[in-house]
Amino acid sequence: MSSGSFTKGIQRVLRVLALTIACLVVLVPLGYLLLNSVKPQSEMYTIPPIIFPSHITWEHFEAAFNNPRTLRFLTNSLTVTGITTAVTVVVSTMAAYGLSRMGLRAGVLSLIIFVFLFIRFYPRITTVIPYFLVMRQLALLDTVWAVIIGHLGITIPFVTWLMLIVFQDLPREVEEAAEVDGASPLQRFGLVALPMAAPGVASAAILTAFLSWNEFLIASSVTKRQAQVLSIAVASFVTDRGVQWGPMAAMAVIMIVPMILFALFVQRYLIRGITLGAVKG
């Protein structure tokens, strides 16, 4: 008995230890980034490094926000993310509802689902170059529209796929009852199915927002100056000649802190969205 509780005690200690290490591995790099963003320039490049700055300085953030380009990055990111999310949710929810209520044969639906899966996972770099050429042809290069349309090409198939899972799981009886009462297809979608699917819609919207905000490849290929977004601003420090850790850290903080706060706020929906696609497929 006592040896049993002893091994139990050891197991408990090991569990706490393992989880503590895991938390530190997540937190220490993030803390280091935050500290570097408020560290004075003079304490930045010392050997050995100064981890905790002697005083907190906002100079990197001030410099960032005094630069009109930073505000443009920020407004571009907000515009791209906002429009992409809104359009995706409306278009994909409708498409998923249509597909799930069309009475398609199982084989046809399987094929459509494979196309969604393919679009999600084929090497995106394949279409980025032709997409760049198309945008050049349409004179849309270096506009937020080029970024938005590019993002929609990823998010619409992905979200339609997610919402298809959601709509297929909904009980049909309520919709059938509504139909008997004479509800039109639009009413059945908007007033019956959509409210039942609301948590799924929320998950889809949140995932879309994260995807669009964090996206780099498409944004970097179709923008030059005017339409650049935050992901490009963060990446641009890497190619600069000198090492600019302060401004680089500040820009990264500007990009990720709002999203971390947002994630904490909508955690339940975010997790549901992330696992839905993998678990249900």
Next chain:
Amino acid sequence: MSTVMITQKRRRRLRHDWPWMAAFVVPAALLVVAVQFYPLLFSAYLSTQDWTLTSSQSSEGFVGLQNFAKVLQNDVFQRAVRNSALITGTAVVLEMIIGTALAYLAAGSSRIIRAVRTLLILPLVIAPVAAGTLWRMMLNSQMGLTNYLLSFLGIQGPDWLGNADWALVSVIIVDVWMTTPFVLLVVLAGVSSIPDELHESAALDGASRWKSFLYIDVPLMAPLLLLTFLFRMLESLLSLDSIYTLTLGGPGYATFTMTYYIYTLGLRSFNLGMAAAASWLFMSFATVALLVVFWLQRRWQTAQ
């Protein structure tokens, strides 16, 4: 009798609704065709053309499969394929093991454990470009935090980003750091779908926790774990952002992956033909992997 009537009624209604439902699908379908299928076909065409944008505004003619031959013989491409296999292979195996272990360790509903879970999944929402930058500072051999912390353990840390082999390790570390939480979440969802009674009756029969994991959880979750593995594998192969900000493919070509190679070929050297050919080679591999994923999913669903 009544079922037959309902089916008939449903059929009639479906026919009646069909135009509506098709109309619901049209905007999404148009967009997917314009932004996905058209560029894909365009890319297939490009792969047969001799076209470098920096020297010519339009294609300089059809070259058959020459672009493919050039890519396959290219040293950097061969190195990129090896790097991709090494990075993705190692990173995804580590993610599966660590993520599964953490899912079991972080299971539970107490307040503390929920806070721990929230913390652990943070890397998932951080932009990969930012994760790359952040680790670029962490792994700086002189001024970075990693080697400073290692020095307290009496270890002299390597030149992470300056040495070709350690740069590969660095890329793997960042991939693992960013996406282990995904495995954690999926496994957690999988575990919670296993009925408690199974574990209880196994415990009554005297099975240890480890045995009940091995003989109950693993077989039940095998399809899920396999799918997660394949999803992660594909995603890891496609990742570009974090490598871009972490190493820029360097030192030299040490951390060029397939995605990064195609990116520099197409959007830095603007060799559109070769980039398209390389991406179709890459695509053929990804498509095979995807067909496996799809087949598994269908099989798993019908088994349920």
